[in-house]
Structures are given as C-alpha cells and as structure tokens.
Amino acid sequence: MEEEKYISDKLGRRNPFTVPEGYFEHLTAQVMDKLPERRQKARTVWMRPVWWAAAAVCALFVSTAAWLAWPQASDPSQGPMAEVVVQQQPDDAFFDEAADYMMLDNQDIYACLVSEY
Amino acid sequence: MMDDQQIRQMLLDPKTQRQGFEAAVRQYGEQLYWQVRKIVLTHDDADDVVQNAFLKAWNALDTFGGDSKVFTWLSRIAINEALDLLRKNKHRLTVSEDEYSVASSLLADPYFDGTETEALLQEAIAQLPDVQRTVFQLRYFDEMKYSDISHMLGTSEGALKASYHIAVKKISEFFKLRD
Numbered sequence: 001m002e003e004e005k006y007i008s009d010k011l012g013r014r015n016p017f018t019v020p021e022g023y024f025e026h027l028t029a030q031v032m033d034k035l036p037e038r039r040q041k042a043r044t045v046w047m048r049p050v051w052w053a054a055a056a057v058c059a060l061f062v063s064t065a066a067w068l069a070w071p072q073a074s075d076p077s078q079g080p081m082a083e084v085v086v087q088q089q090p091d092d093a094f095f096d097e098a099a100d101y102m103m104l105d106n107q108d109i110y111a112c113l114v115s116e117y
Numbered sequence: 118m119m120d121d122q123q124i125r126q127m128l129l130d131p132k133t134q135r136q137g138f139e140a141a142v143r144q145y146g147e148q149l150y151w152q153v154r155k156i157v158l159t160h161d162d163a164d165d166v167v168q169n170a171f172l173k174a175w176n177a178l179d180t181f182g183g184d185s186k187v188f189t190w191l192s193r194i195a196i197n198e199a200l201d202l203l204r205k206n207k208h209r210l211t212v213s214e215d216e217y218s219v220a221s222s223l224l225a226d227p228y229f230d231g232t233e234t235e236a237l238l239q240e241a242i243a244q245l246p247d248v249q250r251t252v253f254q255l256r257y258f259d260e261m262k263y264s265d266i267s268h269m270l271g272t273s274e275g276a277l278k279a280s281y282h283i284a285v286k287k288i289s290e291f292f293k294l295r296d
Contacts, residue, residue, distance in 0.1 A: 001282070003289035004257075010292060011238050013258055016231025017154050023164075027150070028143045031171045038134060038178065 062106070119144065121186045129183050138178070142171060145188050149195045155254040156199040158219065158239060160228040166202055170195035185268060192269045200247050219243045241291040242284075248272065249284040256281050 119127075119140050127137025146167065153170070154163035174181075174194050181190055219240040223229045229236070242250055251270065255261045263274040270277070 001285060003285045006289050007238075007257075007285065007292070011234055013260075014231075014235070015151065015155075015258065016229055016235040016239075017151075017158075017160075018228045018230045019150075019160055020228070023160075024147050024150070027146045027167070028139065031142045031146065031168060032139055034168060034172060035135075035138070035175050038131075038175070 121188060124187050125183050128178060128181060128187065134178060138175060141187050141191065145191055146171075148188070149191055152192060152255065152259065153195050153199045155258060156196065156251060157202055158223065158243070159226060162202055162206075163199075166198045167195060170198045173198065189265070189268045193271070196251060196269065200251070203247065237292070237295070238288070241288045244291070245284050245287060248277075249280045249287075252277050252280045253284040253288070257285075 124137050124141050124144065127133040127140065130137075149170065150163055150167050153166045154160070157163050157166055170191065174191055177194075181187075220233070220236040223231070223236040223239055224233065231239075242253055245253065248270070252266060255266050255269075256263075263277050266272075266277055267274045272280075
C-alpha cells in the first residue's frame with residue numbers, strides 16, 4: 001500500500017513511549033496483590049436419598065395414624081343418614097372432637113396408637 | 118516460561134487458578150501494557166487500564182471457556198477497558214477541546230521519548246474513530262495478523278482490512294497537508 005509506505009518511510013515504526021524504571025518488574029506483584037480470593041460457584045445440594053426415604057416413611061406414618069384415629073368421628077355403622085343428621089345438626093361435642101383431631105401433633109398420635117394396643 | 122496451553126489448563130482448574138493467573142500476568146503483562154499504552158497514550162492511564170483489566174479478567178474467569186488463547190482473551194478485556202477510558206476522557210475534554218493538543222501534551226510527558234513528528238503521528242492516530250485507531254496501532258506498530266485482531270476485537274477480517282486502509286489514508290493525508 002502506497003500510503004503505508006509513505007508513513008513508514010517518514011515516521012518509522014519505533015515505539016516512542018517509555019515507562020518508569022522497574023515498572024514491569026513490579027507489575028505482576030502489584031496486580032496479584034489487588035486480586036480478591038475467588039469465591040467458588042454456588043453448588044446445588046441435593047437431598048440425599050436416605051433423607052427422602054425417611055421423610056416418606058414419616059409422612060406415611062402420620063397419615064396412617066390420622067386415618068386410624070378418624071373412624072371414631074364418622075362411624076360407618078351409623079349409616080349415611082346419620083352422617084347427614086350430624087352435618088345438619090352439629091353439636092358442641094362434635095366440634096370439640098373435630099378440633100381435637102385437627103390439632104393432633106406427633107405426641108397425640110403416639111398416645112393414640114399406644115392406647116389402641 | 119509456560120506456554121499459553123499450560124496457562125489455560127491451570128486457569129480452568131480451581132486448584133491452580135491463582136497460580137495460573139499469576140503466570141499469565143507475568144507472561145503477558147508487558148505485552149498488554151504496550152497494546153493499551155498505544156491507545157491511551159499516557160503511562161498513568163495505561164497502568165490503570167492494565168490493572169483494571171486483570172482484575173476484571175480474574176473476576177470473570179468463569180466466562181473463560183478455554184476455547185480462545187489466554188492472551189487473546191486478556192487482550193480483548195484490556196482493549197475494551199482502554200476504549201472505555203478514551204470515551205470517558207473524550208467526554209471530559211469536550212469543554213476545553215480547542216486548547217488541547219495530543220502532540221504538545223506528549224512532548225511534555227516525561228515518559229514519551231519521541232520526536233515532534235512521532236508526537237504528531239500519535240495526534241493523527243488519536244483523531245481516528247475507536248476501531249480504526251485500535252486496528253492501526255495493532256497492525257502498524259505490532260504487525261499483528263488480521264486473524265488475531267479479528268479474534269481480539271470480535272470484528273470480521275474484511276471489516277478490519279477496510280478500517281486499516283481508511284486509517285492509513287487519513288494519517289497520510291494528515292501529514293501531506295503539513296508538508
């Protein structure tokens with residue numbers, strides 16, 4: 001390229017810039033001193049299979065206990081009409097009983113199971 | 118002295134990242150400094166840009182996939198950082214643009230060892246748009262291949278050749294007007 005030759009003939013390709021003495025000897029240390037510690041990327045922690053199994057057993061245990069305790073409140077021997085009557089004419093005793101069941105905790109379930117055996 | 122491939126392997130392994138990064142700074146720090154210095158012109162600005170570029174590279178190490186060369190990756194960060202600084206400086210200079218001359222400020226700079234003509238060359242280069250300016254510096258002074266510049270700037274070789282051609286033409290016209 002003609003213009004490029006004109007520039008290089010006239011000006012050359014010399015680097016006219018300089019740096020303070022010893023600059024490059026200290027550059028690496030200066031850069032490294034400013035670097036923070038790297039934080040490792042957040043890792044997705046999966047629940048171990050054994051914990052999943054334990055959680056499933058607990059859920060099964062609680063639901064079975066609740067189901068075993070429930071028939072007292074809706075005894076099938078009373079027939080469907082009786083249930084309707086109960087629904088239509090609730091009394092305080094039913095509400096108390098239902099509230100008790102709704103507020104069941106583990107201790108109550110254990111107590112209930114023990115009392116059945 | 119380690120080669121680019123060895124440094125790349127160290128950077129990709131969390132256990133050797135810091136050691137690998139130190140090797141990269143030692144290996145490429147000077148070369149990056151000169152690339153940046155030719156764009157920003159003063160030592161203080163070049164020093165700031167290089168330090169910031171390394172810090173950015175360190176913080177963005179996860180984005181380095183190992184597909185490109187370490188030097189190319191670092192160059193891209195450093196050149197972008199240098200161009201950002203130029204834009205900020207240009208914004209600051211608009212107020213007193215008439216009084217500002219690149220050549221006279223370079224001649225007064227203790228870290229410029231050039232002649233008046235060399236200072237004028239830097240002034241001519243400083244008047245070019247960002248891409249033309251960067252391509253001219255990398256091609257004319259560092260004699261870099263278009264393919265390497267292309268990887269560095271993320272621009273096609275054809276566009277780079279055109280930019281270089283226009284830059285050379287503008288600079289030669291700048292001097293012919295003064296002859």
